[in-house]
Amino acid sequence: MTDTLQAITDIIHDIVAEDWIREVPITRETAFNKDLELESLEFVALAERLQETYGSRVDFVGWLSSQNLDEIVEMKVGALVDFIDRSLDGNS
Numbered sequence: 001m002t003d004t005l006q007a008i009t010d011i012i013h014d015i016v017a018e019d020w021i022r023e024v025p026i027t028r029e030t031a032f033n034k035d036l037e038l039e040s041l042e043f044v045a046l047a048e049r050l051q052e053t054y055g056s057r058v059d060f061v062g063w064l065s066s067q068n069l070d071e072i073v074e075m076k077v078g079a080l081v082d083f084i085d086r087s088l089d090g091n092s
Contacts, residue, residue: 004081004088007053012036015045028078050084058087 009026016036024035032038038046050060063083064072 002081002085004084005077008077008081008084011046011049011053012038015042015049026077028076028081030077032075032077032080033073054084054088058084063087 005026005028012026013022016038021036024030026036030036032043047060047064050058060080060083067075
């Protein structure tokens with residue numbers, strides 16, 4: 001598991017206030033909507049935690065706003081990991 005994937009997994013475990021979330025394996029193929037059932041408030045909490053963790057180096061809100069609705073609904077953890085890694089490498 002990459003460091004970024006582990007960081008995202010830890011954040012998801014923190015923001016989802018349900019015991020079952022710790023039983024779900026979170027991989028690059030895990031879908032935020034279908035598999036994790038993230039609600040809008042949890043997605044906002046995810047954005048806030050990413051801001052706290054990575055600061056201005058990772059513009060999650062800007063990246064998310066560039067996605068169409070279908071891409072957001074179908075988004076997998078791996079897409080977010082890739083975006084964060086590119087941003088941290090200066091290639092967003």
